[in-house]
Amino acid sequence: MSACIRVNGREEDLAAPTVAALLAGRGIVAGTRGVAVALNGAVLPSRRWDETPLSAGDALEIIRPVQGG
Amino acid sequence: MNDTLTIAGREFRSRLFLGTAGYPNQQVMLDALEASGSDLVTLAIRRISLDGYSESLVDVIGDRAGLLPNTAGCLTAKEAVLTAQLAREALGVDWIKLEVIGDRELLYPDVEELLRATEELVADGFTVLPYCNDDPVTCRKLADLGAAAVMPLGAFIGSGLGIRNPHAIETICARSPVPVVLDAGIGTASDAALAMELGCAAVLLNTAVSKARDPVRMAAAMRDAVAAGRAARLAGRMPKRGFAEASSPQLGLIGT
Numbered sequence: 001m002s003a004c005i006r007v008n009g010r011e012e013d014l015a016a017p018t019v020a021a022l023l024a025g026r027g028i029v030a031g032t033r034g035v036a037v038a039l040n041g042a043v044l045p046s047r048r049w050d051e052t053p054l055s056a057g058d059a060l061e062i063i064r065p066v067q068g069g
Numbered sequence: 070m071n072d073t074l075t076i077a078g079r080e081f082r083s084r085l086f087l088g089t090a091g092y093p094n095q096q097v098m099l100d101a102l103e104a105s106g107s108d109l110v111t112l113a114i115r116r117i118s119l120d121g122y123s124e125s126l127v128d129v130i131g132d133r134a135g136l137l138p139n140t141a142g143c144l145t146a147k148e149a150v151l152t153a154q155l156a157r158e159a160l161g162v163d164w165i166k167l168e169v170i171g172d173r174e175l176l177y178p179d180v181e182e183l184l185r186a187t188e189e190l191v192a193d194g195f196t197v198l199p200y201c202n203d204d205p206v207t208c209r210k211l212a213d214l215g216a217a218a219v220m221p222l223g224a225f226i227g228s229g230l231g232i233r234n235p236h237a238i239e240t241i242c243a244r245s246p247v248p249v250v251l252d253a254g255i256g257t258a259s260d261a262a263l264a265m266e267l268g269c270a271a272v273l274l275n276t277a278v279s280k281a282r283d284p285v286r287m288a289a290a291m292r293d294a295v296a297a298g299r300a301a302r303l304a305g306r307m308p309k310r311g312f313a314e315a316s317s318p319q320l321g322l323i324g325t
Contacts, residue, residue, distance in 0.1 A: 042151075061116065065136070065156070065160060068111055068114075069088030069113075069141065069275035
């Protein structure tokens with residue numbers, strides 16, 4: 001079985017070495033206003049995306065603001 | 070006459086806060102925002118679509134209004150705190166409309182979790198505006214924990230039922246050490262005016278505008294209603310009487 005991580009609740013293969021690499025694969029670069037990331041339940045500031053490795057079992061939440069009341 | 074609303078040291082020109090959800094389209098939302106005169110709009114925080122990144126709501130709103138992210142949909146203090154922290158990271162905004170609900174159908178606040186989340190977020194440097202029950206005790210506890218305002222509901226979120234317990238709202242306003250923002254339940258302009266007449270500092274609404282037949286026109290009506298209700302509050306209403314009292318002179322009646 002290959003190593004997996006959860007991204008926004010969906011299980012996927014661990015392919016990217018860092019948080020920044022995973023986000024770049026989805027068109028999100030550090031400094032994109034309105035995007036924020038939590039790694040294993042804690043906010044990961046965008047300045048640390050580059051240096052933060054991903055390991056099997058990690059859970060990432062990637063959010064942005066949407067219309068709301 | 071200067072009658073500026075101040076919450077946590079920040080001044081607002083308008084006493085109407087507007088939600089951004091449920092409009093027929095984005096242009097109607099922007100037009101309604103302009104017509105409302107509001108300078109604070111609410112946003113929700115959600116998982117990004119992993120299929121593609123579309124135009125950011127933040128860019129759409131631009132500098133038209135300040136942003137007040139919410140924690141809508143959160144069921145626990147833990148979820149709400151993380152959502153608020155993500156909102157701060159995403160937007161650079163440390164104001165939060167704190168919602169912690171205890172029932173997904175009623176969207177009614179879970180008071181225990183709300184109090185816990187308020188305490189944690191205040192300690193973390195947030196300006197916390199909790200959506201809460203129309204309960205003077207809960208409102209007092211929230212203020213004591215450092216909430217910058219309290220936002221009691223007029224009725225269920227999205228119900229448009231108006232202010233179901235005006236006396237409770239009036240009591241909260243009379244006793245609250247922090248500004249009271251009527252949040253949820255507003256259905257039409259008279260509801261917003263009533264909130265202000267009862268002593269609320271501001272009104273937060275969304276569906277009443279976004280689901281009106283003509284949202285832009287309703288946004289203008291809400292702007293006027295809030296202004297009229299506020300003016301009436303400051304003017305001081307006449308006392309209520311149980312019986313008639315003629316306003317025309319009683320002397321000189323024809324035929325007497």
